[in-house]
Amino acid sequence: MQILVTGGAGFIGTKLAEELVKRGNLVKIFDDLSSGRISNISHLIKTGAVEFIKGDIRDFSAIKEAGSGCDLIYHLAAQSLVPFSMERPDLDMEINIKGTLNVLMVAKELMSKVVFTSSSTVYGNAVRIPTPEDEVLIPYSFYGLSKMAAEHYCRIYSEHFNVPTVVLRLFNVYGPRNNKGLMIDLYRKLLRDQKRLELLGTGNQLKDYLYIDDAVEALMIAPDKAICKGETYNIGSGESFTVFQIAELMLEILGLKDVEIVARGGKAWLGDVELTRPDVSKAERELGWKAKVDIKEGLTKTLMWFEEKFGRIPGAKTLH
Ligand SMILES: NC(=O)c1ccc[n+]([C@@H]2O[C@H](COP(=O)([O-])OP(=O)(O)OC[C@H]3O[C@@H](n4cnc5c(N)ncnc54)[C@H](O)[C@@H]3O)[C@@H](O)[C@H]2O)c1
Incomplete structure (x- = not known):
């Protein structure tokens, strides 16, 4: 299968691309290298199974071109820092919301599945502890807010346009x-x-701290096991x-x-x-995933x- 990984030169994306290649897939990595590094993925490019495309997630035509031939899109590219989002909410919004919308518009044209990496920050200061997925979302940072908005774009694209999407709310990955x-x-x-x-x-x-291998295993499982109608899952230890x-x-x-x-x-x-x-029982029950x-x-x-x-x-x- 040919798979697009946006943000694939970053921390989680690199490990995900490694795992996808190990399991016999062809991978396209789309990344602007703002925080990701080409040195993270040079060993993968050498295998011939990974193509690297340098581009900005805010550029619709660049993603459209990168996505051609891909049945599955892992959308990880993001401004991923809470403090930066408080300094530059404008950039955080453009990259995390407009970037996700671009990915979904491409997915609609290609009818490809989207796995979106959201974040625990959508909950803000949750009232219910352990926190289940149906907790009211009151983000406490612009980053949490942009991830929450992006989640809803995924859900609405699934509900109205039948684009298969699944949202993984990752906790602190290390x-x-x-x-x-x-x-x-x-x-x-x-x-x-x-x-x-x-x-x-x-x-x-x-x-909650989640080891990278467990996070990547959840990403591997989600597109096959989830209903893919914008469902959200807590992915934490x-x-x-x-x-x-x-x-x-x-x-x-x-x-x-x-x-x-x-x-x-x-x-x-x-x-x-x-x-x-997080309450992680939904992921265990529906995806068969546990850290x-x-x-x-x-x-x-x-x-x-x-x-x-x-x-x-x-x-x-x-x-x-
Ligand atoms: N690491 C965590 O603890 C954690 C927790 C919750 C959610 N997440 C989410 O998981 C995803 C991956 O996180 P990570 O820790 O690997 O972050 P990361 O910053 O290492 O990776 C993000 C990648 O996106 C790329 N990128 C940033 N802006 C871009 C743009 N405008 N166009 C194209 N590429 C762009 C960066 O260069 C980088 O390679 C992100 O969406 C992040 O918000 C991470």
Whole structure:
């Protein structure tokens, strides 16, 4: 099968493209390389099974051309940072809403299926914990708002134009190649200072962390198992940890004993949702998907990648 992956040079897209190729598919990657890297996918391009197309998701004709011959579109290309969305809501809207609409317009012409990567941020500060998919959506950031709008575009394209769509609400995805978020922030700080580790916010933010392989497995399963009428699924581990707990576990894995963990206090960043814990039973029931990798195993693999990429933290155990 020929498959289009928008945002395929990014963190999740690269791993997804790898898996699609492994399972015998031909993949077109469409990405403007604003945060993705060609070095992430050069090994895939070399196989001949992946074609790279540099383009902007806001450019309808460019996506239309890239999509030709594709029965399935994974739409991952996005402005993916909450803080950036608070600084530039205009760009966030253009990329995340108009970009998704462009993908759906192309899918309508081609009658191809769309898998859309939404986010836990659509819930905002959810009232129901664990949070089921039918919770009222009150996003707390422009990023959450643009993802929510894009979700509805998917649903309406399914309802009125029979474009098959499925929406996966991903929680915090981490793993090798992750170049943003809590874990890389802590690793970089430890590289600079092995005595004091500063946490953003109170340290008590309690969030769901999902290992990349589990996220990609959900993406692989969804187009076949979901009804594809704009259905939404929570894709998280179902287990939440505080920032303090993640920092402590990281120090334990690295064998670093004399590090003082200090919380800076206040809000980590504008628009941050401090408590996420999804109800993941719908994905288990309807997709037959459940996260398999526990936090210690996932974090160890992530730290091994950081060690390879950024070097070993002085005084830390070698993980390789
Ligand atoms: N990583 C997470 O924890 C997480 C959680 C929830 C949802 N998501 C969503 O999953 C998707 C993938 O996330 P990721 O972590 O791999 O992010 P990422 O930033 O690594 O990947 C996004 C990719 O989109 C590309 N891109 C950005 N703007 C573009 C544009 N205008 N035109 C074409 N390409 C463009 C970037 O270059 C990048 O390669 C995104 O839609 C993101 O919002 C991620």
